[in-house]
Amino acid sequence: MSNETSAFIERANLLLEQGRFNDAEKFIKQALAKEPENDYALSVLARIYLNNGQHDKGMETIQKAIAIDPEESFYYYLLGFGYYHKNLTVQAITYLSKAIELDPYSAEYYGLLAFVQLDDQQFEEGLSKANEGLAIDAENITCLNARSVALNKLRRTDDAIETMQNALAQDPDNEFTHSTIGWNLLEKGKHKQATEHFREALRLAPDHHNAKSGLKEALKSKIPPYRWLLQFNFWLSNKGSNFRWGFLIGIFVIVRIIATVSNDSPGFENVGMIVAGAYLLFVSLSWILNPLANSFLFFHRDGKHALEKQEKINAIGFMTCIAAGTVILFLSSLVGEGERTDSWLASGLIALSLAIPTGHMLFPVRFKNNTVSQWIAIGLVFSGSISLLVGLTGIFPGEVIFICYFFLFIIYTWATAF
Secondary structure: OOHHHHHHHHHHHHHHHOOOHHHHHHHHHHHHHHOOOOHHHHHHHHHHHHHOOOHHHHHHHHHHHHHHOOOOHHHHHHHHHHHHHOOOHHHHHHHHHHHHHHOOOOHHHHHHHHHHHHHOOOHHHHHHHHHHHHHHOOOOHHHHHHHHHHHHHOOOHHHHHHHHHHHHHHOOOOHHHHHHHHHHHHHOOOHHHHHHHHHHHHHHOOOOHHHHHHHHHHHHOOOHHHHHHHHHHHHHHOOOHHHHHHHHHHHHHHHHHHHHHHHHOHHHHHHHHHHHHHHHHHHHHHHHHHHHHHHHHHOOOOHHHHOOHHHHHHHHHHHHHHHHHHHHHHHHHHHOOOHHHHHHHHHHHHHHHOHHHHHHOOOOOOOOOOOHHHHHHHHHHHHHHHHHHHHHHOOOOOHHHHHHHHHHHHHHHHHHHO
C-alpha cells in the first residue's frame, strides 16, 4: 500500500468516526481509484455505506473485499451486520458465526450475534453468546448491553439492572447503553425513567435512531391506553411469531364461539355482547392508538422533534380525516331527513374511517415495491375519496360504492393485523 493510499484511508476513517459520511466516501474512493483491489479500503467504504443506512451497497462492497481476502473475520462481521439491519436473521447468524470461527477472541462478534438471536426471540441463546463475549472482554459494551436485554426478557430483572450498572460504570457517556437501559425500563412500564435515559442518549448522539424511537414510545406512553397496548405488544412479541398468529386467531375464534352461543342461548346474550364489545374496543384501539399518539407528539415540546417526517405526515392525515368526518357528521344533522341525510351520514363515517389508513400508510405514495397492506391502503384512500365525492354531491346512487369501500376496509384491518 502506497503512502498516498494510506493517507486517503486514514482520512476517510477519521471522517467516518465523525459521522461525515459523504466526505469520508470521497476520500476512500480516491484510495480505491489508486488501488481498486485494496480489500481494507473496500471494507472502509462498506462501513461508510452501512453506517449511512445504505445496507445493500455496503453488503455488496464488503462481499468484494471477502472475494479478495476470504480469511479476514471482520469482513464477515460487517456482512452479518448488514443482514442484521435488514432483519434477515438466518443470514446474519451464518456470517457472524463465520466471523467467530475465524477469530474466536473478538468479543464484539459475540455481542452482535447475541443481539441477532435476541431479535429472533432466542433469549437463552443470546444470553449465552453475550456471556461468551464477556468471558473474553468483561468490559465490552455491546456484550454488556446484550446481556442486560437478554436478562430483562428472561424476567431476571435484578441481574439485568446489575449488568447495566456495570456497563454505565465502564462508559457513563455511551449512548448505546443509555438507549438499552431506556428500552429495558420501558418494557417494565417505567416510561418516565426511560424518557430520562433516551434523552441522555440523544444528548450524547442526537441522531441515535434507537434512542429516538424509544423516546417516542416513552412520550406516547403518557397516554394510558397506549401504555397498556405497548405493554401488551412487548409481551406478545416476546412469545414469538407462531404464538402471535395463534393468539390472534384464537381470540377471534373464541369471540365467534361466544357470539354463536349467546345467539342460541338467550341467557348468554349479555355475556356475548360484553365479549364482542371488548373485542371490538381492543381491535379499534390497536388501529388508532399509534396515529393518535403521533398526533399528540406533533404538538408536544419534545415529541415534535422526535417524530420522523413520515410520522408527521401520518399525524396530519389522521387529524385531517378525523376533523373532516366530524364536520360532515355534524352537517348531516342539518341536511334534513331521507336519502340525502343517510348519504351524508355514510360519508362522515367514511371520512372518519380513512383516518386509519392515512395514519399508517407510507408517503409519498408510490406505485411499485409496496407491501400488501400498503397496496390495500392506497386502494382504500382512492375508493374512499370517490365514495365521499358521490355521497356529498349525490351525483348518482352510491350504495354499491359504499359497500365495496367498507368491504375493502375490513380486508385492510385484517391485513395490517397480520
